[in-house]
Amino acid sequence: MSKPLMRIPYTGPLPPPLIIPPSAATRQGAIAALTHFLTSSVSSSAPIHHVSNTPSKTTRSDKTVLLTGAGISVASGLADYRGQNGTYTQNKSYRPVYYHEFVASHESRKRYWARSFLGWRGLHRSKPNATHYAIRDLGQLGFVNNVVTQNVDSFHSLAHPKLPTVELHGFLRALVCLSCRKLMDRDAFQARLAELNPAWATFLQELLQSGALDTENPVERRRLGLRTNPDGDADVPGAPYTTFRYPACPSCLQRPPILSDGSKGHVEVDKDGGWSPSNSTNGVGILKPNVIMFGESIPASVKAEAEAAIDGASKILILGSSLATYSAWRLVKRAHEQGMGIGILNMGGVRKEEAFFGDYQNHGGDDGLSALRRGIVRASLPCEEILPAVVEQLRQERGQ
Numbered sequence: 259m260s261k262p263l264m265r266i267p268y269t270g271p272l273p274p275p276l277i278i279p280p281s282a283a284t285r286q287g288a289i290a291a292l293t294h295f296l297t298s299s300v301s302s303s304a305p306i307h308h309v310s311n312t313p314s315k316t317t318r319s320d321k322t323v324l325l326t327g328a329g330i331s332v333a334s335g336l337a338d339y340r341g342q343n344g345t346y347t348q349n350k351s352y353r354p355v356y357y358h359e360f361v362a363s364h365e366s367r368k369r370y371w372a373r374s375f376l377g378w379r380g381l382h383r384s385k386p387n388a389t390h391y392a393i394r395d396l397g398q399l400g401f402v403n404n405v406v407t408q409n410v411d412s413f414h415s416l417a418h419p420k421l422p423t424v425e426l427h428g429f430l431r432a433l434v435c436l437s438c439r440k441l442m443d444r445d446a447f448q449a450r451l452a453e454l455n456p457a458w459a460t461f462l463q464e465l466l467q468s469g470a471l472d473t474e475n476p477v478e479r480r481r482l483g484l485r486t487n488p489d490g491d492a493d494v495p496g497a498p499y500t501t502f503r504y505p506a507c508p509s510c511l512q513r514p515p516i517l518s519d520g521s522k523g524h525v526e527v528d529k530d531g532g533w534s535p536s537n538s539t540n541g542v543g544i545l546k547p548n549v550i551m552f553g554e555s556i557p558a559s560v561k562a563e564a565e566a567a568i569d570g571a572s573k574i575l576i577l578g579s580s581l582a583t584y585s586a587w588r589l590v591k592r593a594h595e596q597g598m599g600i601g602i603l604n605m606g607g608v609r610k611e612e613a614f615f616g617d618y619q620n621h622g623g624d625d626g627l628s629a630l631r632r633g634i635v636r637a638s639l640p641c642e643e644i645l646p647a648v649v650e651q652l653r654q655e656r657g658q
């Protein structure tokens with residue numbers, strides 16, 4: 259039986275990016291190399307290690323599966339983790355709330371929801387960008403058959419609802435009840451948070467008026483008193499989280515859930531419907547964002563879906579991810595073990611990327627042609643500039 263897969267943040271240093279072939283250092287070179295990558299069949303000279311229960315190369319499509327990360331949403335105004343203005347770069351003391359803390363502690367949940375209450379508006383206003391629409395086009399042109407994303411912003415489903423996307427770390431557009439597993443819409447939840455926390459709702463209005471939530475520049479936001487982090491999280495220095503209230507699951511309130519020991523669960527709430535810890539040590543009716551929090555395991559079904567997406571393609575292209583999260587890195591390792599073509603377009607270093615490109619480097623890696631033949635591309639340029647140009651190039655080649 260395979261081990262559960264846990265989402266763990268990685269904050270160690272990353273090496274400088276590899277550039278393969280050397281021509282991919284320039285914009286034109288990277289566009290040419292990626293266009294070739296998407297249109298070529300992978301040469302069988304690539305190392306293939308036998309992996310049981312995966313389809314043989316002959317049954318695979320010639321298509322590319324995409325693996326995307328926070329880097330592609332920066333152009334939509336969201337913070338990433340390790341970029342120039344990334345959370346770990348700008349805010350060294352940032353530490354996300356872990357799953358076990360969220361589940362076990364009323365205080366942790368208050369802190370989480372207070373910050374999320376302020377951060378949600380920024381995420382909610384943000385829209386998919388040129389990268390997401392280029393991905394839609396690659397799907398329509400028939401080069402890409404699946405997307406696996408680590409992002410929780412739902413931009414993929416907005417930009418390309420027809421191209422299947424596995425959301426490896428869930429999504430913020432809904433909450434899930436830890437007792438009955440029913441989902442609740444995030445906008446409805448946001449309205450309840452405003453009702454339960456009028457002082458915070460006023461503060462949010464003030465922030466809106468100050469313009470701190472209008473600017474997409476993280477440095478300017480900080481100047482106006484607001485820090486934003488990935489996953490729709492915001493940080494207000496000195497704000498009293500202890501008074502923050504959050505609603506209980508409306509379904510559990512209406513119909514008490516049956517607990518794992520067979521007993522009927524009871525949800526404690528205050529007079530306004532705010533979740534109250536007074537009687538429930540186990541915590542019935544607690545709503546959690548429907549994302550895989552740090553320290554939480556990815557459901558087996560999602561893990562299997564992501565693996566099937568990898569196994570159904572002959573090449574994998576990583577966009578805007580430093581693969582710092584092991585759950586993403588191991589998917590690329592899986593592709594590498596099957597001899598799949600590997601392309602990475604990410605600004606800056608990628609965790610242990612020499613594991614995927616080492617063979618190539620050891621065999622006199624400056625010959626650009628051999629890299630292209632073996633289905634290897636590595637560039638460190640912005641996705642939102644390069645990917646739409648690749649789509650344009652592919653259309654020209656097809657005479658469209």
Ligand SMILES: [Zn+2]
Nearest residue numbers: 435438507510
């Ligand atoms: Zn419930």
